[in-house]
Amino acid sequence: MRSAFLPLTAVLLLAPLAANATPENTVTLNVEPTQEHPRNSEGSFATLSSGRILFCYSQFYGGAADSSPARIVGIHSDDQGRTWSLPLTVAENTGGDNVMSVSLLRLASGKIALFYLVKNSWIDCRPHLRVSSDDGATWTEAKLILQAPGYFVVNNDRVIQTSRGRILMPLAFHRSRGSDPQSSQSFDARAIALWIYSDDEGATWQESASWWAMPVRSGTGLQEPGVVELADGSLFAWSRTDQGAQYGFGSADQGRTWTPPAPTELQSPVSPASVKRLPGSNDLLALYNDHSGKFPFPKGRRSPLVAAISSDGGKTWPHRRLIEGDPDGWYCYTAVHFVGDAVLLGYCAGDSKVGRLNRLRIRRVSLDWLRQP
Numbered sequence: 001m002r003s004a005f006l007p008l009t010a011v012l013l014l015a016p017l018a019a020n021a022t023p024e025n026t027v028t029l030n031v032e033p034t035q036e037h038p039r040n041s042e043g044s045f046a047t048l049s050s051g052r053i054l055f056c057y058s059q060f061y062g063g064a065a066d067s068s069p070a071r072i073v074g075i076h077s078d079d080q081g082r083t084w085s086l087p088l089t090v091a092e093n094t095g096g097d098n099v100m101s102v103s104l105l106r107l108a109s110g111k112i113a114l115f116y117l118v119k120n121s122w123i124d125c126r127p128h129l130r131v132s133s134d135d136g137a138t139w140t141e142a143k144l145i146l147q148a149p150g151y152f153v154v155n156n157d158r159v160i161q162t163s164r165g166r167i168l169m170p171l172a173f174h175r176s177r178g179s180d181p182q183s184s185q186s187f188d189a190r191a192i193a194l195w196i197y198s199d200d201e202g203a204t205w206q207e208s209a210s211w212w213a214m215p216v217r218s219g220t221g222l223q224e225p226g227v228v229e230l231a232d233g234s235l236f237a238w239s240r241t242d243q244g245a246q247y248g249f250g251s252a253d254q255g256r257t258w259t260p261p262a263p264t265e266l267q268s269p270v271s272p273a274s275v276k277r278l279p280g281s282n283d284l285l286a287l288y289n290d291h292s293g294k295f296p297f298p299k300g301r302r303s304p305l306v307a308a309i310s311s312d313g314g315k316t317w318p319h320r321r322l323i324e325g326d327p328d329g330w331y332c333y334t335a336v337h338f339v340g341d342a343v344l345l346g347y348c349a350g351d352s353k354v355g356r357l358n359r360l361r362i363r364r365v366s367l368d369w370l371r372q373p
Contacts, residue, residue: 121181
């Protein structure tokens with residue numbers, strides 16, 4: 001399928017600068033919900049060979065629920081995320097419910113991989129892959145990655161390729177409690193965490209030898225896992241839980257086996273975290289809802305949104321900066337992408353007025369600002 005982007009002069013719903021905005025920390029785009037598209041959410045970035053930045057996200061129509069119809073659309077920026085084009089469809093809805101939760105990944109070969117979920121029902125949700133050899137102008141047909149039936153969740157902006165070339169995909173598997181695909185009662189919210197990997201750029205996949213269930217009584221299990229490669233080549237993974245913190249895992253063999261889950265210092269509600277390694281550094285950058293008490297927080301809500309830095313592989317996170325602090329806000333599913341001396345954050349920024357997941361926001365933050373005390 002071919003997707004030609006509109007010229008940059010067509011700018012999409014540019015957000016006015018907030019009173020406390022600075023050039024080092026600025027909202028550059030709000031994609032507001034409309035009657036036609038009641039929810040815009042869950043995106044991922046990639047830099048093209050021209051320097052253009054592509055951002056793909058879930059565009060819902062006919063409803064704003066996780067099971068409502070949605071397609072994957074793309075916008076672009078030619079000025080490092082300061083202004084954005086209008087959206088065009090990248091992957092049309094081929095699911096019984098929708099396609100959503102996109103991850104873009106520049107592969108070592110130079111190709112761009114586009115991962116997303118095809119959600120057919122409450123008992124069938126699996127990841128698919130398309131590949132572009134021409135910087136997103138055209139894409140291959142969608143390929144089903146997991147042949148096993150089931151409901152597998154892969155968050156947006158989650159798939160990585162390690163320094164050794166291995167593609168790693170973290171998944172949360174939700175077993176079926178019933179056989180009715182249209183009934184939410186068939187879905188078990190208690191997830192197990194598992195990982196699959198490919199050493200041939202997505203042609204074939206293997207499942208890691210380890211998978212883990214929550215080691216304590218829990219209503220969520222280990223949901224929405226992510227993974228990042230550390231400077232020494234080992235891997236750090238994490239999952240959201242209902243235990244008041246993200247739970248972490250480690251792997252010393254490129255994701256073939258994983259240590260048991262244990263609480264991390266990232267104290268949060270039932271909400272996903274996003275973690276990337278800062279460019280040219282051993283430090284990790286996390287975006288999450290900090291409920292440690294360092295910043296005011298409303299109990300159980302996905303606020304505030306905080307950026308934290310770890311210099312010890314995710315063991316401690318002493319340096320933290322407030323990104324969003326509105327107690328009525330709902331901040332989550334953050335895509336993280338580094339551009340020059342800044343980082344682009346694309347995330348849900350809803351509230352009680354527009355709906356929790358319905359507004360998509362892109363923010364541009366300088367790395368110097370993140371490191372300030």
